[in-house]
Structure formats: C-alpha cells, structure tokens
Amino acid sequence: MASINYAVKEISCKIVYYGPGMCGKTTNLQYIHQHTLDDKRGNMVSLATPGERTLFFDFLPLEASQIHGFKTKFQLYTVPGQVMYNSTRKLVLRGVDGVIFVCDSQYEKMRENLESFRNLQDNLASHGYSLETTPYVIQYNKRDLRNIASVDYMQYLINLRQTPYFEAVALQGDGVFDTLNAICSLVLGQMSQKQQAGAV
Amino acid sequence: MRKEFTAISAFSTIIAFTAGAVLCMQVSNLDLAAGVKISSPVLWAAEVAIFGTAVYAWRTNVSVIGWLLGIGVFVTIRVVLTSCAGMALALQQENPDFDVTLAQASMLIPRGCAALFALMVCYPLRIFLPERPPERRRTGNRFRESPAVASAAKGAEADGGLLIVALKDSKTGSQDRSETVSTHSHVTQAPINTSIEGEVELPMSTVLALLPEHIVSDRALALGDTQMMTISLDVILPQIKEAQVVFSVADLRAWIPPAVKKALVQAVDSDLETENGLVSLPLELIIPQLPPEAFELPPPSPPAWVNAKVSEPVVFARI
Numbered sequence: 001m002a003s004i005n006y007a008v009k010e011i012s013c014k015i016v017y018y019g020p021g022m023c024g025k026t027t028n029l030q031y032i033h034q035h036t037l038d039d040k041r042g043n044m045v046s047l048a049t050p051g052e053r054t055l056f057f058d059f060l061p062l063e064a065s066q067i068h069g070f071k072t073k074f075q076l077y078t079v080p081g082q083v084m085y086n087s088t089r090k091l092v093l094r095g096v097d098g099v100i101f102v103c104d105s106q107y108e109k110m111r112e113n114l115e116s117f118r119n120l121q122d123n124l125a126s127h128g129y130s131l132e133t134t135p136y137v138i139q140y141n142k143r144d145l146r147n148i149a150s151v152d153y154m155q156y157l158i159n160l161r162q163t164p165y166f167e168a169v170a171l172q173g174d175g176v177f178d179t180l181n182a183i184c185s186l187v188l189g190q191m192s193q194k195q196q197a198g199a200v
Numbered sequence: 201m202r203k204e205f206t207a208i209s210a211f212s213t214i215i216a217f218t219a220g221a222v223l224c225m226q227v228s229n230l231d232l233a234a235g236v237k238i239s240s241p242v243l244w245a246a247e248v249a250i251f252g253t254a255v256y257a258w259r260t261n262v263s264v265i266g267w268l269l270g271i272g273v274f275v276t277i278r279v280v281l282t283s284c285a286g287m288a289l290a291l292q293q294e295n296p297d298f299d300v301t302l303a304q305a306s307m308l309i310p311r312g313c314a315a316l317f318a319l320m321v322c323y324p325l326r327i328f329l330p331e332r333p334p335e336r337r338r339t340g341n342r343f344r345e346s347p348a349v350a351s352a353a354k355g356a357e358a359d360g361g362l363l364i365v366a367l368k369d370s371k372t373g374s375q376d377r378s379e380t381v382s383t384h385s386h387v388t389q390a391p392i393n394t395s396i397e398g399e400v401e402l403p404m405s406t407v408l409a410l411l412p413e414h415i416v417s418d419r420a421l422a423l424g425d426t427q428m429m430t431i432s433l434d435v436i437l438p439q440i441k442e443a444q445v446v447f448s449v450a451d452l453r454a455w456i457p458p459a460v461k462k463a464l465v466q467a468v469d470s471d472l473e474t475e476n477g478l479v480s481l482p483l484e485l486i487i488p489q490l491p492p493e494a495f496e497l498p499p500p501s502p503p504a505w506v507n508a509k510v511s512e513p514v515v516f517a518r519i
Contacts, residue, residue, distance in 0.1 A: 107484040110443035135505045153487050156390050156495035157443055161502055189508030 002097045002191050004070070012073045013187050014095055015180075017058075018120050019102035020112035021081030024141040027170040028102065029058050029078055032180060035173065036062060064184060074184060081116065090123045098187035099124075099136040100179055102170075103158060105148035110157060117158050131161070135186035138165040139179045144172070209324035217281070220317025224285035224310045243308070247315055251275065254319055258326045260414075266329035273325065278318040282306055285314065331471075390441035393496055400436055400489045401428045402481065404460055410479045411449060411464075420463035427457045436486060437494060445486055450475040 002013045017025040026046065033044040042061035058078040063071065079089040093099075101120060103113045124130055138159050140151055151167065159165055164182050168175030248271060255262060255270030262270065286302035293301070304310070404424035408416050429452075439445045453461060 107482070107487070110483060114443045132503050133505070135503075135508075147484055149483070149487060150495075152492060152495045153440075156497060157441065160390060160497060162497060162500040163502055163506060186505055186508065190505040193505075193508045 002187065004191075004195075008071075009069055010071045010073060011188070011191070012075065013097040013184070013191070014075045014077065015098045015100065015183055015187065016092055016096045017076065017078040017100045017102055018089070018093075018116070019079075019081060019141075020104060020109060020116040021083075023081060023102045023104035023109065023113070023116075024168075024170040025078040025081065025102050026058050028100070028139070028141075028168075028176050028179070029060050029076055031170055031173045031176045032062065032076065033060050035177075040064075072184075072188065076180075083115075086119070086123070089119070090126055093120075093123050093129070094127055096124075096127075096129065096134060097191075098183040099131075099134060100139055100183050101136055101158070102139045102141050103154055105140050105142045105154065106145055107147050107149050110149060110154075113154070114157055135183060135190055136163060137179055137183045137186065138163065139168045139170075139175060140165060141168045141170050141175075143167045143174070144169045213321055213324050216317055216320035216323075217277070220281045220314060220321065221284040221288065223317065224281055224305060224314045243311060247275065247278065247311075250315060251278075251318075254322075255326070255329065258323065259329055259331070261331045263330045263332045266331065270322070270326070270329050274318050274322055277321050278311075278314050281314040281317055281321075282311060285310060327471075391496070391498055392438050392441060393493055394437070396433055396437065396491060396493055398433045398491070399430045400433065400486050401430050402485055403427075404429050404457065406482065406485065407452065407456070407479075408460070410481070411452070412474050412477060415449070415465040415474060417463050417465065420460050423460045423463055427460055429455050429457065431455050431481075433490070433494075436490075440483075440487065440490070440494065443483070445481045445483065446478050447481065448475065449477050449479060452479060 002011065004011050017028055019025055029044060029046075033041060040063045045059040047058075058076075060076040062074045062076055064074060077092050079085075079092045099120065101117060103109075121131060124134060140154055142148065151165075155162070155165065164186070166175045166179045166182065168179060170176055251271045251274035252267065254274070255267050259266070259270075282305045283302065286298060286305040289301040289305060290296035290298045305314075404427040405421070407429050408421055408424045435447075436445055453464070456464070
C-alpha cells in the first residue's frame, strides 16, 4: 500500500502493469525509463529470458513532480504475462496502489486479454483487494498493427465499467505517459480522498 | 462409431459379396490364366500386401491390432469368395469335383477378381477397425528449459527468497487459469444484445482451412474459393463476449453451401471425434461485420475512485 512519510515529505506508491504475455508491459516501462530524466528515476531492474519474456518482474522507481510539497515516488512493476507464472503475478500485486491493464489489440490476443483481466481480478481478490477499490486504467496497446480489433469491441470485452482507457503504441511511446499520468493521478486522488476521510 | 455403419453400408457389402462370388465363378470358367504360372506363396504374399495397404489407406489411424484384424478379414473374405465360386462352378458340372473347381477358382485371374471384390466387401466394414489412441502433443516449455530459467531457479534455491518457480508454478498457473475462467466469468461478462438480427458471411476457403485436413477434399477446396458461408447472428452474438467464436465440425456442416458440403468427406464416413472437434472461427472476419449495437455497453458504473481528483496533475520530467 502507499506510504506517506511526513518527516521527509515523501509519498510512495506502487503501480503494476498487468496483462497477457507479449502485450507490451515491459516495453511501456522501457520507454518510460528511456524518456525520463536520470535524476528522476532509478535503475530499471529486469529479469527476462533470452526471448525477451519477463521471467520474474520488471521494476522501475520513478519520481514525479512535487504535489503539495510532497515528493511523490512511484514504483513501477510489471508482471510476467505467461500463464504459468501466476504465483509471481500474485506476489507482485501485493500492496498494489494502482494497476495499468495493458491489452494487446490484435484479434488473436483477445481471448488472452480477457483471461488475463479475469486473472487480475482473481489475484487481487487473493490479497483482499478488488477493482472496485483499486484504481486501474486500461491501455489498448499495439494500435499501429494491422490486425487489430476496434476499441468498441475491446471496451465491450474488458472495460464494462467504463474506466479511463488509452490507445497506445508503446514501442513509439504513444499513450505511454498518458496512461501513466492517469493512473498516478487516480492513485493520488484516492489517497487524498482516504486521507480526508482519515483512513490513511 | 457403430452408428456410421448404415443400412446402405450393409446392403453394399452383401451386393459386393454376391457379385464377387458370381463373377469369380464365371471367370474361373474361362480359364484365362492358362500359361501364367505364379506360385501360391507369391500370390498369398501379394494379397496380404495389397490388403495391408488397403487397410492403412482407408484408416490411417488404425491400431496395429486393427491393421492385422483388417488383413485377416480381407483374406477370410477372399478365401470365402473363392470357395463359393469353386462350389458354384462344381454345381454346374455333371460330375462335380470340388477340388478341381476350387483349384480353377484359385488361379490368378479369378483370384484377383476375388481379391478385388473382397476389397469392395470390406470397404464399408473398415469403420469397425480399432483405432490408435490419440497422440498427446508434447507441451515442452522452452522457457523452463532456457539457460536463464535454469540459472535463476538455481539462484532461487540458494537464496530461498527469490520466487521463481518452474515446474510447480506451471501447474499452479494452469489450475489457476481454469479456476479464473470458471469463478470470475460473471464479473466481466458483457451483455448480449439479442434484438439484433442478421448474418455473418465468411469466405468458404477460410473455413475449409480451419477444418480437419482429412475431411477436406481437393474438390471442396476448389469450390470453396468462390463460395461464402453464412452464419446467423443468433449463434454468433452469445459467443463474442468470450472473445471467441467456436463451433463443432458437425455444426459448421449445417452452414456450408451444399456444393462444398457434398465435396467434403461425409459425416457418416468421418469419425465422431472429428465431428465433435471444435473449430475457432477468425474474429477478425466476424467482428467487423457486426453492427455497433452488438457492443453496446451497460450504463456506466465507474468505481468511486474514478471521481477522486488531485488538485495538481502528476507530471513526470521527460527527456
């Protein structure tokens, strides 16, 4: 869960990129890593197979602008998308503050998107969280490819609650920061709400 | 399987047997094999080879037992046909000598004739031959075998803290996956708009490419190039919310244009496993044909956190 350190005026949040295998979670993180100032980010830690598949998770600490005088730090994680690494996905979701669900827009990946989204709900539930209480946004990635489904259809499949969504081409960076900014705003907004209610 | 042996199959078996016996008897009378001398073991070997090939050609997934059984049945029927022909020939003579007539009926030409008709008799019976159990596909996992996983797993053992689970985790993952689908499908199930009427058209060539190879003939492929298959939205719409449109081969047959359907291997000649096999139709050809109403979302019900706003936007210093 998010932590607020009043002594050093620092807020720390955990954002997890979730989605099916090869949908572009790591690509999102790599783009962010390459396009943020050195002093605002830490080293990106990535444990991948020779085939560039995430084996454990990727991690990127990131610092955003100061909000109300508080330094805001975000720890960005990705999960391994392959079905067999569910224990790792569960582990990465522990203490999550916000989720970016990355969908692969290609038709042949629709089923995997749906199963991954259901898997996200299951794994959140195993920690006692739910999408009702955990902010999430949806990123429809790979919009530059030819064989892609319409956003309408993907919304129909994944985003029935009609939460914020973004079209993206993570390789080129399109939509990457929009998605990240949106989830960070939602996480901080929820934190602010809770704080006002005296819950934090 | 046994349902596929129809009355027509039984009728054709009887007709072929009767015709074979009569024709062999007639051919035996002609003494056409005069001058051609082939020893009996060679003839037997040739017969067994032909029958063995026929059994395998007709039923490629036959088990070894089934194959041997098939050859046995072939040989038996051929011998019975020859014996019948010999007996019929003997009955025609004033002083019947069965040994002589049997020898006549066992010569090259009548024997070949009997073998041919044995093939015709056995063709409808081929479906009774036991099949090989289906081969299991190897589900090798290249990641599990990759050097990175091996080294990481070794590190995990030593460290005791790093969670990289190879074999065990893969089982857990697949179990979790099935549980996920069954227990949480209601959470994200999209509504089905049943008021939409219409049809979806798919190029027949695409559908044929998805069907099991052994039921698609060259003629069907040739016809499929110009034909379209029409499927009602009634059966498509309930499936799109699951991001797949799947039908059994038997279901698809009902929608295949008659000309192409005729050219396919018929259901009676196909096995049940094939007919019940599921075919996933390409979403990229179906979804663009659906009207926008098909993807109508329920009234927005965003969670409470969507309305939570921060007074200052989050900005990451970008390069």
